[in-house]
Amino acid sequence: MSETSGSTVAILIVGVTGSGKSSFANAFFEAVGHPGRVKVGYTLESESQDVVAIPVEAQTAGYEHIRGHNLVIVDTPGFDDSGLKPDKEITKKIANWLAESHESNVAIGGVIFLHDISIDREDASNRRARSILLNLCGEEALDRVVMVTSKWARELDTVGPEALHKKEDELKSKHWKSLLRQKEGSGASMRRWNVEKEGETAHAIVRFILKQANDRIGQSGKLEPLLIQKELATGMRFDETRTGSGFLRYLDPRVWLESLRGLFAQLFGPPTRIGREMPRG
Numbered sequence: 001m002s003e004t005s006g007s008t009v010a011i012l013i014v015g016v017t018g019s020g021k022s023s024f025a026n027a028f029f030e031a032v033g034h035p036g037r038v039k040v041g042y043t044l045e046s047e048s049q050d051v052v053a054i055p056v057e058a059q060t061a062g063y064e065h066i067r068g069h070n071l072v073i074v075d076t077p078g079f080d081d082s083g084l085k086p087d088k089e090i091t092k093k094i095a096n097w098l099a100e101s102h103e104s105n106v107a108i109g110g111v112i113f114l115h116d117i118s119i120d121r122e123d124a125s126n127r128r129a130r131s132i133l134l135n136l137c138g139e140e141a142l143d144r145v146v147m148v149t150s151k152w153a154r155e156l157d158t159v160g161p162e163a164l165h166k167k168e169d170e171l172k173s174k175h176w177k178s179l180l181r182q183k184e185g186s187g188a189s190m191r192r193w194n195v196e197k198e199g200e201t202a203h204a205i206v207r208f209i210l211k212q213a214n215d216r217i218g219q220s221g222k223l224e225p226l227l228i229q230k231e232l233a234t235g236m237r238f239d240e241t242r243t244g245s246g247f248l249r250y251l252d253p254r255v256w257l258e259s260l261r262g263l264f265a266q267l268f269g270p271p272t273r274i275g276r277e278m279p280r281g
Contacts, residue, residue, distance in 0.1 A: 015114035017078030020150040031203035063214035080125035110209035138227025145188035152194035
């Protein structure tokens, strides 16, 4: 973690396998002339098996409250990676990196959640990925999350703008509605990543996040840790956190029931049979 110590702002990139996380990171690096690259895969298996944090210098000079801070772009393994480790192990890797970064005083400036706009239907893997995202960040940090739809340039040529706008509207009004910022209150932002359109590039999205982080520090003086960072800092084990316990719902029902029994035993003591101690008449 030495490369991220000191006054550092990190931006995490998360999403299901194939959503374009590594390509997004590389597009940003190329835009700012940074030599760093992460490996990009073109199969259903993620190329990123570990959390990869790449520091990028001279990106915060134009922001009053984070001027001089280092920027770190963090590429993470893809969720729903059937060829590698299950989602829980991937999430534990992300959680461990977040815990170590918190100990090293690395502030999380933003979290980018990438979603392939070409996906035709909502499925369990996407729902689970969003649930993991919410549990990692917590509701209070959702205003640092940017929900980014990817692969616009390719799909505009393939299916046209009308079909893509329809998918975008469905995400906004249905699948992502509970996460997104409404007229009042906090919540995530929604952006497009289109490599061919000014204002929708990876560089533009990172600048948007840096501006938000700068404004937030200007208002409150700091960037609060994410929920998982706060939980792990108290000594909680991963399985005791909101993120870890959230995986119980995806387990075999018998395992889930046994976990509930264990929890009740801790709270109320071992179960007793009703009437066992009643005197005989």
